[in-house]
Amino acid sequence: MWKRFRSNMGAMIGVVMLIAVIVIALIAPLLFPDGPWQMVQRPFLAPFAVDGLPLGTDTLGRNVAAQLAYGAQVSLLVGLVSTLVALLIGVPLGALAGFYGGYADEGAMRFTEFFQTIPNFALAIVLVAIFEPTLFSITLAIAIVSWPPVARLVRAEVMSVRTREFVDAARLAGLSKPRILIQQVLPNTVSPIIVMASLMVATAILLESSLSFLGLGDPNAMSWGYMIGAARTVIRTSWWLSFFPGIAIVITVLALNLIGEGLNDAFNPHLSRKGKA
């Protein structure tokens, strides 16, 4: 599995890019001990105009490089945590629906459809607008809008695995139903879930950026979306203020997508588009 993943060029590039972003996020406090909000120079300094400010300064004279590094923290944190929460909601619900069928299935799926009928982004905006816009509420809002596809995927996988003969064998061994579900069925649905999760992190980062762009971000957290949003009025005079955070988003999302596809090919070698099995 790992061997197949490693032989996939795109996926390895994705891993390298993602690791770079993670490292930058982690060492941000060491690189920029003053934090992202500190005014360090004149506003609107272009990149490389002054030593020590390779990406210039923003409308208030803050260091863009520092903002980017701290923004990485927020983006990754929101992306990972919201995906985890979405999995925590989606996997159990989908598993129960798929395994028990009948009324459990009907109930869970109608509930899921209720969320699917509302456009993701609109629901996220409403949720954040209702709560205080904090990192916590934003993460929760993103999780709430992204779990339904997880539930549907897990349900479908569980439904197909539960008809396999080894599940019958486990029943004959006298194992209880919850134990069969957790011990026998769920481990066999892990690979598509991992693939989906890696892509969901990317979507979550985009959602968070969009929310911050609209000014619905946490006012106490520097994020890429907020940077672009704040710079949009001066986009013609100070291009770098929206360009660099934009690039950061593209790189991170691209890396996650590459990894997701690499995982998918590694888990399902027969479906790989590379041709050679």
Add this chain to the structure above:
Amino acid sequence: MSETLTVERLTIGLPEGADRPFAVENVSLTINKGEILCVVGESGSGKSMTANALMGLLPQGVDVKSGRAMFEARDVLRLPEADKQALRGAQIAMIFQEPMTALNPLMRIGDQISEVFAAHGLYTQSERRKRALELVREVGLPDPEKIIRAYPFQLSGGQRQRAMIAMALALEPKLLIADEPTTALDVTTQAQILKLILDLRKRRGMAVMFITHDFGVVAEIADQVIVMREGKVVERGDAAAVLDNPQHEYTKRLLDAIPTGKFPEARQLSDTPALEIKNLRKTFRTGGGLFKPVREVHAVDDVSLTVARGEVLGLVGESGSGKSTLGRTAVRLVTPDGGHVMVGGVDLAALSEEELRQQRNKVQMVFQDPYASLNPRQRIMGALTDGPINRGVPKEKAQAKARELLEIVGLGADAAMRYPHEFSGGQRQRIGIARALAMEPELIIADEAVSALDVSIQAQVLDLLRDLREKLSLSILFITHDLRVAAQLCDRIAVMQKGRLVEIGRVEDIFLNPQQEYTRQLLAAVPGADWAEPEEVTA
């Protein structure tokens, strides 16, 4: 006789990393006009690859390395794709194992046959239709007018295979390649299809290359036989000569592995029953809506039978006869609608879900598909100890027992720490048997437990079961569609048809002196019946 096809030293390479460098190595064969050549071999012997190479249907990464195949003075292996296309269907036709997937599910039968003409630009629309009708009639499909307007899902397996044959015959090919065309069919249907192929051969003088794993089928239809193993031809010759006087060790082994008419010695059966089924009923209801009547299938219809302690009872029937449902009801994977399943004084059919979990160990099952019956993400040790530990057996004891059982089924104790994918189909089936034994059951139900295996592996697993029966005095309900397999292992045989028990009796009685018409039909349909058991028939 004139030669239709001559293959000379055909070698087909496999992609790197396969288990051997060549799928087929140095294979030569000749098929004469009007002759049936059977290519026999177990899975992975390269028999299908040979056929696919002739049709130009090799999968990606697999290609012809050397050799030639002369058909009408042309080498079909080296033809450009366009010529190959013209050849396929028109001169060489092929039928496949699985008629459901080989037919387009969204097209009517008649249209699919007409399409063969259309693809080769022959005839007008109305003529195509007329010819399609003739073909449908020729392959013996009932009610041709109606059949050509039917969709594949409306046909039974045997009818679909006939439709496939009609398509293959459409352009009067000189060579028909049949790749295991009867493997997916019931014995009685298989017998009909074989008869149809023999008929057509006689009427049209086609050459037929018939690929099979079943020597019974060979005995039924072959003129010439080629036995393949791991890509090489190990034996060739007249059908009669190969069957009666095999030269190669491997052929002998294959022939020995085939259940012949020799019955196991009759054994004294004990009087205490291990399993008593009384008036068991199970009805499946499907469909049904506001305006649609509910469709009812009586899968098990008032069946009563007993399996004595230490007895192996064979449950034989065609697909849809309810034999599997009976087995699954006996272990309560399916809850019956009525009747009793008495095991060791407990009626399994009447227990609640929770009580049942406590009694689960009494009846265990060995499943058909060795690839689906083990959890790919669980070590063998886990599969073997989950049940016992759940029943309260201490972990150390359960693991020791699991190792011991793996020794008994012939895998060795170190198999315990491995994952299922490291084992072959036959080995997995042994693990399945060990798993059933680990629960110390009073009865084991083997549901088509050897059907998915090659004959030689099948023989080994049957040996193992026979062995275990002696050693542990096991009681087994052995469900199978194959009368020959049942004859090898069982003490008594029960025949089921459409959910009802038709006949039950000792193996010799069923084989030599069947009481019911249906049993006689089944016996007559067994391929190679006359060849395999001449003594018994005259006895």
